[in-house]
Amino acid sequence: WVQQGRGGTTEPPKWKVENGYIEIVPKTGRLVTKEKFGDCQLHIEWMVPKEAEGTGQDRGNSGVELMGRYEIQVLESHTNLTYADGGAGSIYGVWPPLVNPARPQGEWNVYDIYFEAPRFEGGTVVKPATVTLFFNGVLVQDHRSYLGTTVWRNVGKYTPHAAEEPLSLQDHNQPVRFRNIWIRRISRGEGS
Numbered sequence: 001w002v003q004q005g006r007g008g009t010t011e012p013p014k015w016k017v018e019n020g021y022i023e024i025v026p027k028t029g030r031l032v033t034k035e036k037f038g039d040c041q042l043h044i045e046w047m048v049p050k051e052a053e054g055t056g057q058d059r060g061n062s063g064v065e066l067m068g069r070y071e072i073q074v075l076e077s078h079t080n081l082t083y084a085d086g087g088a089g090s091i092y093g094v095w096p097p098l099v100n101p102a103r104p105q106g107e108w109n110v111y112d113i114y115f116e117a118p119r120f121e122g123g124t125v126v127k128p129a130t131v132t133l134f135f136n137g138v139l140v141q142d143h144r145s146y147l148g149t150t151v152w153r154n155v156g157k158y159t160p161h162a163a164e165e166p167l168s169l170q171d172h173n174q175p176v177r178f179r180n181i182w183i184r185r186i187s188r189g190e191g192s
Contacts, residue, residue: 004168005029021179023049024062030171032068036164038117039186042066043110047177048076050106054174056082060105061172063092063150066115067165070129071150072141074176077102089133089140092150097133097140108179110136114186118146118158125158 002010005028014028022031048060060076070091077088077100084090088109089097103109112134119127125148133141148156169178 001031001033003029004032021047021177023177024169024171024175026171026173026175028171030065031169033166033168033183036162036166037183037185038067038164040066040113040115040167040183041186042113042115042167042183043180044113044178045108045110045180046074047108048105049175049177052076052105052175055080057086059174060176061174062176063170063172064111064113065150065168065170066113066129066131067117067161068168069149069161069165070115070131070146071170072111072113072131072133074170076105078104080105089135091131091141091144091146093152093154094147094150094156095141095144097135098142099138099140101136101138101140103136110134112137116186117163120158120160123160125160128158 003013014025016023052060059080062074063071065071073090073092075088084096088102114132116130118125118129128145130143130145132143148158
């Protein structure tokens with residue numbers, strides 16, 4: 001991992017590492033893998049600390065950013081209300097989760113993600129990025145398509161990019177913990 005600062009520069013990570021987890025140090029930047037991935041299977045566990053405060057998007061806000069651009073929202077969503085496509089398990093700003101299986105603040109949540117990267121021919125997307133997400137063992141996104149890069153309060157658009165890009169964990173200025181992160185490439189046959 002490296003830390004990506006606000007200006008896009010990379011440096012050694014500043015997030016806390018203790019007791020088997022990493023925790024966001026607010027306003028230090030996102031964590032980005034040195035290795036790049038396209039089609040993949042990802043397991044990641046996350047928790048909003050018990051002492052975290054705030055409401056709506058201001059409590060435990062982070063995100064798992066596949067290819068650094070296709071976000072699955074992380075947020076305290078057990079008792080914390082927000083807009084439908086902004087809660088935990090949502091494809092942020094596009095698709096709400098099918099159900100809300102979030103655990104209480106201070107307990108670990110689990111994402112098991114199967115991601116298929118978009119395919120481009122020239123400057124045109126010929127197959128959108130898709131994701132299947134199991135949230136605490138419950139299917140909440142079933143082969144859903146992204147409309148493009150995740151953006152706030154706008155409809156995402158596709159811009160051609162490499163077949164593999166880094167995975168990133170978003171720093172949204174709030175403490176969130178992550179542990180037991182593993183990722184593996186999935187190779188698909190042509191025409192699938």
